[in-house]
Amino acid sequence: MDLEIIKLKLKEFAEERDWEQFHDPKNLSMALSVEVAELVEIFQWSKSGGLDEVKDPETKKAIEKEIADIFNYLLKLVDLMDIDLEKVALEKIQENAKKYPIEKSLGKSAKYHKL
Amino acid sequence: MDLEIIKLKLKEFAEERDWEQFHDPKNLSMALSVEVAELVEIFQWSKSGGLDEVKDPETKKAIEKEIADIFNYLLKLVDLMDIDLEKVALEKIQENAKKYPIEKSLGKSAKYHKL
């Protein structure tokens, strides 16, 4: 995936509308939480863990748009704060592997387990 | 960025711990919202729009970890629901460009504007 292209397009989009004035880390984190809630809303009453929603073509489209909004705000944040997304993602998986040793974590309902 | 590698590592991580049983779209959307809230928590009392937090090396580290958690859960969702992340992200930017015409949107505080 070419992250730089998407970041550039997001930057242009905001600049053309003079919206960069609103895009500080605090505001973008709020906006990100709002977009995630729109995804959660789609699944909140589901009795199939969300599987029926994913199977329905129209709802799938709506899900894809929410996923896109979430990712785009995440990229705005990453761009603004100068974070290497790939690097931090891979490091976090390694960190979690240590934090949750396989034998101790196996199949545990892990009420608060991460990832 | 090589998304497939990260998705694969996330898949292995969950499989090794027998955690895929918890990872349906509904639960993952909840987990995603929890991780975003951990990012929001870092910025909630900031008087600098989050800029002071980003400048502080220790807080920056904490921010990077939350960003990683958010991205990794997003990738779990994308993988599980078979979504082309790059494609939907670019399409959404185009859609928003139509939804928010430049002249009408320029500099407007745009209380509810997206992106």
Next chain:
Amino acid sequence: MDLEIIKLKLKEFAEERDWEQFHDPKNLSMALSVEVAELVEIFQWSKSGGLDEVKDPETKKAIEKEIADIFNYLLKLVDLMDIDLEKVALEKIQENAKKYPIEKSLGKSAKYHKL
């Protein structure tokens, strides 16, 4: 329930610590979202719709504390913005009753239904 007493105690608590400077509507809405996420975190992997968590005494205690945090932040907001909580709650139920007519809403999975 005596709302005024709780509001007063919350006000004293913040004043004594000189924390009112952080408590504007924007920041408090963020803090509220963080507390709700802490409740969501308790239920996110539950296979019983949260019922097992409620039955477990220790988890029940944790749930009660999150509920308290959520309510207390909500009261801070209500106090700061001078909102009559009882009045708006009852009005909203009436409004929803019109928005969701019984015959049309009956038993519907109502993907996006409110309340």
Next chain:
Amino acid sequence: MDLEIIKLKLKEFAEERDWEQFHDPKNLSMALSVEVAELVEIFQWSKSGGLDEVKDPETKKAIEKEIADIFNYLLKLVDLMDIDLEKVALEKIQENAKKYPIEKSLGKSAKYHKL
């Protein structure tokens, strides 16, 4: 405030529509998070900490409706899980008073302080 009346009206509202089947603690916690996000959305781009939004009569109305939704879902949860809201709220203020001693907390930007 007469909590029992509001709880009763919420119960009737859900029963009449056969919606209680959707209202387990897990789903209600998700719905609560969605309603809070709708409040956050109102404030996300505010440059006045939300004060301008509160002053605007139309936006104030919208805020009141979101506050009502949040409170009503909270009451659904409290009712379903049999929690004494007033009691837990007051206990939590006392607990926080111990957790954040006045001298240590005074005026501190308290990045992660609660309440």
